[in-house]
Amino acid sequence: MNPIRTDPLQLDSNGRLKHFLTVEGLSRELLVKIMDTAESFASVTEQTVKKVPLLRGKTVVNLFFENSTRTRTTFELAAKRLSADVLNLNIATSATSKGESLLDTIRNLEAMHVDMFVVRHAESGAAHFIARHVAPHISVINGGDGRHAHPTQAMLDVFTIRKVKGGFSHLKIAIVGDILHSRVARSEIHALNTLGVAEIRVIGPKTLLPTAVETLGVKTFYDLDRGLEDVDVIIMLRLQRERMSGAFIPSEHEYFACFGLTEKRLARAKPDVIVMHPGPINRGVEIDSQVADGPHSVILKQVDHGIAVRMAILSMAMRPDLETPSGERAA
Amino acid sequence: MNPIRTDPLQLDSNGRLKHFLTVEGLSRELLVKIMDTAESFASVTEQTVKKVPLLRGKTVVNLFFENSTRTRTTFELAAKRLSADVLNLNIATSATSKGESLLDTIRNLEAMHVDMFVVRHAESGAAHFIARHVAPHISVINGGDGRHAHPTQAMLDVFTIRKVKGGFSHLKIAIVGDILHSRVARSEIHALNTLGVAEIRVIGPKTLLPTAVETLGVKTFYDLDRGLEDVDVIIMLRLQRERMSGAFIPSEHEYFACFGLTEKRLARAKPDVIVMHPGPINRGVEIDSQVADGPHSVILKQVDHGIAVRMAILSMAMRPDLETPSGERAA
Amino acid sequence: MNPIRTDPLQLDSNGRLKHFLTVEGLSRELLVKIMDTAESFASVTEQTVKKVPLLRGKTVVNLFFENSTRTRTTFELAAKRLSADVLNLNIATSATSKGESLLDTIRNLEAMHVDMFVVRHAESGAAHFIARHVAPHISVINGGDGRHAHPTQAMLDVFTIRKVKGGFSHLKIAIVGDILHSRVARSEIHALNTLGVAEIRVIGPKTLLPTAVETLGVKTFYDLDRGLEDVDVIIMLRLQRERMSGAFIPSEHEYFACFGLTEKRLARAKPDVIVMHPGPINRGVEIDSQVADGPHSVILKQVDHGIAVRMAILSMAMRPDLETPSGERAA
Numbered sequence: 007m008n009p010i011r012t013d014p015l016q017l018d019s020n021g022r023l024k025h026f027l028t029v030e031g032l033s034r035e036l037l038v039k040i041m042d043t044a045e046s047f048a049s050v051t052e053q054t055v056k057k058v059p060l061l062r063g064k065t066v067v068n069l070f071f072e073n074s075t076r077t078r079t080t081f082e083l084a085a086k087r088l089s090a091d092v093l094n095l096n097i098a099t100s101a102t103s104k105g106e107s108l109l110d111t112i113r114n115l116e117a118m119h120v121d122m123f124v125v126r127h128a129e130s131g132a133a134h135f136i137a138r139h140v141a142p143h144i145s146v147i148n149g150g151d152g153r154h155a156h157p158t159q160a161m162l163d164v165f166t167i168r169k170v171k172g173g174f175s176h177l178k179i180a181i182v183g184d185i186l187h188s189r190v191a192r193s194e195i196h197a198l199n200t201l202g203v204a205e206i207r208v209i210g211p212k213t214l215l216p217t218a219v220e221t222l223g224v225k226t227f228y229d230l231d232r233g234l235e236d237v238d239v240i241i242m243l244r245l246q247r248e249r250m251s252g253a254f255i256p257s258e259h260e261y262f263a264c265f266g267l268t269e270k271r272l273a274r275a276k277p278d279v280i281v282m283h284p285g286p287i288n289r290g291v292e293i294d295s296q297v298a299d300g301p302h303s304v305i306l307k308q309v310d311h312g313i314a315v316r317m318a319i320l321s322m323a324m325r326p327d328l329e330t331p332s333g334e335r336a337a
Numbered sequence: 338m339n340p341i342r343t344d345p346l347q348l349d350s351n352g353r354l355k356h357f358l359t360v361e362g363l364s365r366e367l368l369v370k371i372m373d374t375a376e377s378f379a380s381v382t383e384q385t386v387k388k389v390p391l392l393r394g395k396t397v398v399n400l401f402f403e404n405s406t407r408t409r410t411t412f413e414l415a416a417k418r419l420s421a422d423v424l425n426l427n428i429a430t431s432a433t434s435k436g437e438s439l440l441d442t443i444r445n446l447e448a449m450h451v452d453m454f455v456v457r458h459a460e461s462g463a464a465h466f467i468a469r470h471v472a473p474h475i476s477v478i479n480g481g482d483g484r485h486a487h488p489t490q491a492m493l494d495v496f497t498i499r500k501v502k503g504g505f506s507h508l509k510i511a512i513v514g515d516i517l518h519s520r521v522a523r524s525e526i527h528a529l530n531t532l533g534v535a536e537i538r539v540i541g542p543k544t545l546l547p548t549a550v551e552t553l554g555v556k557t558f559y560d561l562d563r564g565l566e567d568v569d570v571i572i573m574l575r576l577q578r579e580r581m582s583g584a585f586i587p588s589e590h591e592y593f594a595c596f597g598l599t600e601k602r603l604a605r606a607k608p609d610v611i612v613m614h615p616g617p618i619n620r621g622v623e624i625d626s627q628v629a630d631g632p633h634s635v636i637l638k639q640v641d642h643g644i645a646v647r648m649a650i651l652s653m654a655m656r657p658d659l660e661t662p663s664g665e666r667a668a
Numbered sequence: 669m670n671p672i673r674t675d676p677l678q679l680d681s682n683g684r685l686k687h688f689l690t691v692e693g694l695s696r697e698l699l700v701k702i703m704d705t706a707e708s709f710a711s712v713t714e715q716t717v718k719k720v721p722l723l724r725g726k727t728v729v730n731l732f733f734e735n736s737t738r739t740r741t742t743f744e745l746a747a748k749r750l751s752a753d754v755l756n757l758n759i760a761t762s763a764t765s766k767g768e769s770l771l772d773t774i775r776n777l778e779a780m781h782v783d784m785f786v787v788r789h790a791e792s793g794a795a796h797f798i799a800r801h802v803a804p805h806i807s808v809i810n811g812g813d814g815r816h817a818h819p820t821q822a823m824l825d826v827f828t829i830r831k832v833k834g835g836f837s838h839l840k841i842a843i844v845g846d847i848l849h850s851r852v853a854r855s856e857i858h859a860l861n862t863l864g865v866a867e868i869r870v871i872g873p874k875t876l877l878p879t880a881v882e883t884l885g886v887k888t889f890y891d892l893d894r895g896l897e898d899v900d901v902i903i904m905l906r907l908q909r910e911r912m913s914g915a916f917i918p919s920e921h922e923y924f925a926c927f928g929l930t931e932k933r934l935a936r937a938k939p940d941v942i943v944m945h946p947g948p949i950n951r952g953v954e955i956d957s958q959v960a961d962g963p964h965s966v967i968l969k970q971v972d973h974g975i976a977v978r979m980a981i982l983s984m985a986m987r988p989d990l991e992t993p994s995g996e997r998a999a
Contacts, residue, residue, distance in 0.1 A: 051450040055394030057422075063717030065745065076445065079424060083396065083449055086422045091719075091748045093741060106948035114738065114947060117971035118745055119713040285445060286437035309448035382781040386725030388753075407776065410755060414727065414780055417753045616776060617768035640779035 015137055022326045025137040025146045026319050028155040029196040037200055041165050043318035044311065050087060051313055060321050060328075061090035065120040069136075070149070071097045071127040076285065077149050080309075081124045084316035090324075093120065109139060116141045121324055123147070130154035130189075145323035153189050159284050160193035162315040164201060166308050167239055170280055174201040180233055180275075181206065181224075183243030183265060183292050184214045184254075190284045191243060192222075199223045209233035210265060213254045230265050234274040242267055242283045245292045258291050268294045272302060280304045346468055353657045356468040356477045357650050359486040360527040368531055372496050374649035375642070381418060382644055391652050391659075392421035396451040400467075401480070402428045402458040407616065408480050411640075412455045415647035421655075424451065440470060447472045452655055454478070461485035461520075476654035484520050490615050491524035493646040495532060497639050498570055501611055505532040511564055511606075512537065512555075514574030514596060514623055515545045515585075521615045522574060523553075530554045540564035541596060544585045561596050565605040573598055573614045576623045589622050599625045603633060611635045677799055684988045687799045687808045688981050690817040691858040699862055703827050705980035706973070712749060713975055722983050722990075723752035727782040731798075732811070733759045733789040738947065739811050742971075743786045746978035752986075755782065771801060778803045783986055785809070792816035792851075807985035815851050821946050822855035824977040826863060828970050829901055832942055836863040842895055842937075843868070843886075845905030845927060845954050846876045846916075852946045853905060854884075861885045871895035872927060875916045892927050896936040904929055904945045907954045920953050930956045934964060942966045 016032065018024045023036065050058055066085040068078050078094065085092045097111070115123070122145045125133040130152030137146040150156040164174075171177060179198055185191045185208050198206050199222075208219055209227040220226060227233030234240065245261060255261045272279065281293075281303045289295045298305060321328070347363065349355045354367065381389055397416040399409050409425065416423045428442070446454070453476045456464040461483030468477040481487040495505070502508060510529055516522045516539050529537050530553075539550055540558040551557060558564030565571065576592060586592045603610065612624075612634045620626045629636060652659070678694065680686045685698065712720055728747040730740050740756065747754045759773070777785070784807045787795040792814030799808040812818040826836075833839060841860055847853045847870050860868050861884075870881055871889040882888060889895030896902065907923060917923045934941065943955075943965045951957045960967060983990070 053394070056396070056450060057394040063715070063719040063749075065718070065748075075426060079426070079446075080449060082424065083422075083451075086396075087394075091745075093744065095737060095741070107951070110948060110951075113968055114971050115741075117968040118742060118975055119718060119972065120745075286441060289438070289441075306444055306448040309445050310450065313449055384725070387727070387781060388725040406757060410757070410777075411780060413755065414753075414782075417727075418725075617772060620769070620772075637775055637779040640776050641781065644780055 015134065018326060020326075023319070023322045024326070025133075026157055026323060027133050027137055027146065027148045029157045029160050029193050029200065030155070032200065034200050034202070037161070037164065037197060040161055040315065040318050040322065041168055043322060044161075044165050044314040047317040047321075048311070048314040050317070051310070056087050057089060058087065059089045061085065061088040061121075061324055064088075064090040064122070064324055065093060065118075066090045066122045066124065066320065067093045067095060067115055067120050068149075069095050069097060069115075069123045069125050071125075071132065072150070074126055074150065077126060080312045081147075081149060081316055081320075084313050084320055087313070088317055088321055090121075090320070108136075112136055112140060116144060120144065122320065124149045125151070127151050147319060147323065150189055153187055153192070155193045156189040156284075157193045157197075158312070158316055158319060159190050160197040161319065162308055162312040163190075163194055163241065163282060163284075164197045165311050165315050166282065166304055167280075169307075169311070170304060171238060174198070174203045177203045177238040178205040178207070178236060179203055179239040179241065180209055180227075180237045181241045181243065182209045182230065182233070182267065184245055185210050185219060185243070186214045186216050186254075187246055188243050191241075194241060195222050195224060207233050207237065211255065211261075230267075230271060231274055234271055237275045238279060240267065240272075240275060240279060240281050242281065242287075242293050244284060244286065245288055247288070247291075262291055266290070266292055266294060267297050269296050269300065272297055272300075282308055285309065346465070349657065351657075354650070354653045355657070356464075357488055357654060358464050358468055358477065358479045360488045360491050360524050360531065361486070363531065365531050365533070368492070368495065368528060371492055371646065371649050371653065372499055374653060375492075375496050375645040378648040378652075379642070379645040381648070382641070387418050388420060389418065390420045392416065392419040392452075392655055395419075395421040395453070395655055396424060396449075397421045397453045397455065397651065398424045398426060398446055398451050399480075400426050400428060400446075400454045400456050402456075402463065403481070405457055405481065408457060411643045412478075412480060412647055412651075415644050415651055418644070419648055419652055421452075421651070439467075443467055443471060447475060451475065453651065455480045456482070458482050478650060478654065481520055484518055484523070486524045487520040487615075488524045488528075489643070489647055489650060490521050491528040492650065493639055493643040494525055494572065494613060494615075495528045496642050496646050497613065497635055498611075500642070501635060501638075502569060505529070505534045508534045508569045509536040509538070509567060510534055510570040510572065511540055511558075511568045512572045512574065513540045513561065513564070513598065515576055516541050516550060516574070517545045517547050517585075518577055519574050522572075525572060526553050526555060538564050538568065542586065542592075561598075561602060562605055565602060568606045569610060571598065571603075571606060571610060571612050573612065573618075573624050575615060575617065576619055578619070578622075593622055597621070597623055597625060598628050600627050600631065603628055603631075613639055616640065677796065680988065682988075685981070685984045686988070687795075688819055688985060689795050689799055689808065689810045691819045691822050691855050691862065692817070694862065696862050696864070699823070699826065699859060702823055702977065702980050702984065703830055705984060706823075706827050706976040709979040709983075710973070710976040712979070713972070718749050719751055720749065721751045723747065723750040723783075723986055726750075726752040726784070726986055727755060727780075728752045728784045728786065728982065729755045729757060729777055729782050730811075731757050731759060731777075731785045731787050733787075733794070734812070736788055736812065739788060742974045743809075743811060743978055743982075746975050746982055749975070750979055750983055752783075752982070770798075774798055774802060778806060782806065784982065786811045787813070789813050809981060809985065812851055815849055815854070817855045818851040818946075819855045819859075820974070820978055820981060821852050822859040823981065824970055824974040825856055825903065825944060825946075826859045827973050827977050828944065828966055829942075831969075831973070832966060833900060836860070836865045839865045839900045840867040840898060841865055841869070841901040841903065842871055842889075842899045843903045843905065844871045844892065844895070844929065846907055847872050847881060847905070848876045848878050848916075849908055850905050853903075856903060857884050857886060869895050869899065873917065873923075892929075892933060893936055896933060899937045900941060902929065902934075902937060902941060902943050904943065904949075904955050906946060906948065907950055909950070909953075924953055928952070928954055928956060929959050931958050931962065934959055934962075944970055947971065 126149040133148035457480040464479035537555040788811040795810035868886040
């Protein structure tokens, strides 16, 4: 383990996961450990009784400042399958409307002896802010903050890639679409680099790629056909129509013509390429239905793995007593 | 068992309940079995610890595209008393608002390894549509679809009738009110015919009776006094004011004058008549308070039985391993 | 036990707690018993597995006619830590919107065999009304009704005072702010008088003190500095901005200048004074941040104790079989 690369906020003094805010700075060993732990939970969701008593008596608070049924649901299911109690707080309609500050809301929930906050917020850095101010017994999970990070999504993506492809070092992976606004892309790039993939490509119109994106360790392509050549994995991003002003793309129709993934374009990639998407998909905008529902798609496997990966992160953060310090593990 | 009358979508290859979408086409044996199973659960709700571990580790999703606190609550209580986990999804405020299709929403929830959808939808056929497309391990329960069917309501009604009247073959039953818009009435007529009641009457103004309603095996009355003569059971329907345009009835006042159930009118029925209503009741519109709260009313017993009947349907659909195939049962 | 002072609605024939609607009229013995029971639960919330099986199989309904995330959350956590099932009903968006009466809503929930209603309502007397009409097996807890009472808040306040100060008879306690609109203040005054504090002071502008407030057994001060002299406990009330018209106070700024609690003013009280607040606090309006977060503040302890006190009240009301009649206890 390289202590220089670890975020002191995320790990406890034994190098074990305390908060899960960003993939950036986490060691390869820890990412592997999360995937290994998720592997052990994957079977739980397929049993008749999909429940283990690991977090019985713990309280997980879904603290959602931004509505997201999908993410909230996966965390709720993950927590319940670990036998935790779940409290759903939609803060848009809650005490903050009485003028209470975020910190006062946090302090009050702390005093109720809850054990974890899963935070979703439109502002980048919200989960970090809460983690810096929270009581020592509480873990904070970033469920998506602004354009910054969506680390559990990135972990379920790399877990899916490992399950299908068996590893990372031999892979060329393309991330396609609105990189500029995507917290998912940022977290994926960090995770894939840490896990040592051979090559990461980002593909999109110039207006949707961040300036100096190459400094993240990726190759840039403005042409989808060229970018897809010979790749093993394609990660399509959702075109977030609700965040778009007209300035970024001329029209959805034209976007699909240039950057929509079709079967014809898929043929440029390796024959055993897999297609991923964080969902919800815009059929006919960034991806053709034939591809989304086709044999290369692992989009629904990602959702399946999302539960197991979140169970892993929840249990590692809340039950460090069950873990061996990651420093003792072989890399 | 008559295999011709069974809906292949609702039963598995052994003739056991898989989905519960409509009463139409289900065998008398199966309806009796649901009632018998409900009988065994009726005692659970009266115990100090109102819980059995039958569905521990199962996940029931209340998938409500149309708001209904009452129905959602009864399914939630039924599921929790069977020890299942419950996920409430109000789809009006959920991912579909991001433009995701119904099928994509279903596919995603499936991938999260949920076990059952309870579907409420304003469109007729929504639950059937989902059942036809859902993964093999998932059961679908129709919690009310458009004007089409509300089969769990019908089952709690016939369960209530059996408990009070001891059987069906000797009964004359009147259904009163807005038959045209009522999914409850449609499901009740199918259930009562299958169970072999002596006579079913539908009573209402011409504008609120479907054309050719007699083909369903009922007698039509446009006059409440005549229709109630000598009946054993009166099922009042809710006048759905929110669905009404002015064209169907001249006024609520006039409706009550012609079709409101009063004590005076109740005297036309048999002395031991029972009065039912699916709720919520409009006092002074379709039913007088003296009748709703009087000795003939079994309206609150219906609510009570609603939990037991839903527990029966949930457990039969999700734990077929506990059942003997209905083909092996005596008729 | 003085039977004259007990509210027959709240106690069963053995003098045990049945409903918890108001502190007024409850005996000192009963208040002490609630605090003693809460003491036994305080340790539960600090265990690794924060759960006891006391109310397993019971159903608690949060019946909220007025939105309050904070109060709803504390009752939900208290119920879940006692292993009860919780049903959250936000009645503003529920069946009553279909025109159903409050009593019909109650009757229906009763028929579903629920065990407790926690009622929050903007109208004074709502919880009493429900308690008077509810089925014998159901307990009703007042979670705040209009300007009338908020008895669980009062109990967590006196529990906090007892824990920090060791008793009541030697204490001078000041309640500061908008007494006129405060159900919290009303309930606190009753509890503190019953528990025999030496002196209760209410402090606020004339427009925010009820006429003839002295008949409740308190001393009135219109000057904060004088009112705070030598007190052991200061209970600050929230300035309910959302209920305020401009007529009561000239401006928030001026209010803070006259009645805001600052460190300077705090120096008038005893050196070991504690500062309380029911929350959510308006920093810079009724209380300065230095005081709210300072060494005298027990505001977050109140929140912590709120769970234990509510666990005590829930379990006493729903499991009277575990109790000895309070008449048999020493005063």
